[in-house]
Amino acid sequence: QSALTQPASVSGSPGQSITISCTGTSSDVGNYDYVSWYQQHPGKAPKLIIYDVNNRPSGVSDRFSGSKSGNTASLIISGLQAGDEADYYCSSYSSTSTPWVFGGGTKLTVL
Amino acid sequence: QVQLQESGPGRVRPSETLSLTCTVSDGSLSNNYWTWIRQPPGKGLEFIGYIYSTGSTNSNPSLKSRVTISLDTSKNQFSLNLRSVTAADTAVYYCARMSDSTWYWDYWGQGTLVTVSS
Numbered sequence: 001q002s003a004l005t006q007p008a009s010v011s012g013s014p015g016q017s018i019t020i021s022c023t024g025t026s027s028d029v030g031n032y033d034y035v036s037w038y039q040q041h042p043g044k045a046p047k048l049i050i051y052d053v054n055n056r057p058s059g060v061s062d063r064f065s066g067s068k069s070g071n072t073a074s075l076i077i078s079g080l081q082a083g084d085e086a087d088y089y090c091s092s093y094s095s096t097s098t099p100w101v102f103g104g105g106t107k108l109t110v111l
Numbered sequence: 112q113v114q115l116q117e118s119g120p121g122r123v124r125p126s127e128t129l130s131l132t133c134t135v136s137d138g139s140l141s142n143n144y145w146t147w148i149r150q151p152p153g154k155g156l157e158f159i160g161y162i163y164s165t166g167s168t169n170s171n172p173s174l175k176s177r178v179t180i181s182l183d184t185s186k187n188q189f190s191l192n193l194r195s196v197t198a199a200d201t202a203v204y205y206c207a208r209m210s211d212s213t214w215y216w217d218y219w220g221q222g223t224l225v226t227v228s229s
Contacts (some may be wrong), residue, residue, distance in 0.1 A: 032214075048215055064151070098171045105155040
């Protein structure tokens with residue numbers, strides 16, 4: 001059971017936009033702007049795509065954006081491309097017994 | 112460009128100790144949280160623990176009694192020991208870096224699969 005809750009799967013057609021949610025509690029997502037998102041292609045290491053809720057590292061497409069409202073953070077991918085098909089994980093700092101928690105991951109399928 | 116590379120046995124017998132090393136290239140160990148994260152086959156990511164460049168550590172309470180993370184600055188490496196392993200510890204193990212001025216992992220190793228099996 002992951003500390004943060006993500007939908008198991010989402011899908012969209014090329015060119016469309018999708019949103020992946022990441023729901024935590026007031027001990028993590030709700031109280032800290034230290035939410036990050038990672039993209040993971042099969043057999044590869046996770047890659048940072050969003051940090052501190054809504055910031056993109058250098059080199060990451062501006063089609064990726066993030067937001068947060070209350071205890072839920074969201075990853076938005078616009079203009080879907082075939083190469084976006086991957087697993088996506090959110091992570092947050094937590095004030096509980098473990099300092100970092102992950103979501104269970106969301107599999108994005110580009111139809 | 113910082114590079115991380117995990118190394119260690121690909122198979123460990125039940126009840127024994129899993130030992131992995133992460134070698135850091137083109138970067139200093141200073142001012143960073145050096146982290147171990149694992150991913151069981153077909154499942155999500157799990158934070159194992161970290162060691163700060165001063166040597167202080169923190170680990171997941173669910174693993175704390177079995178985990179030791181250490182640092183070897185002379186070799187630019189940090190290591191993970193996980194004792195008394197079971198099949199549930201079978202996973203891809205990643206090492207990753209978090210700068211102490213940030214709150215995310217920006218560099219990751221490629222990961223190494225460790226299978227617990229007799």
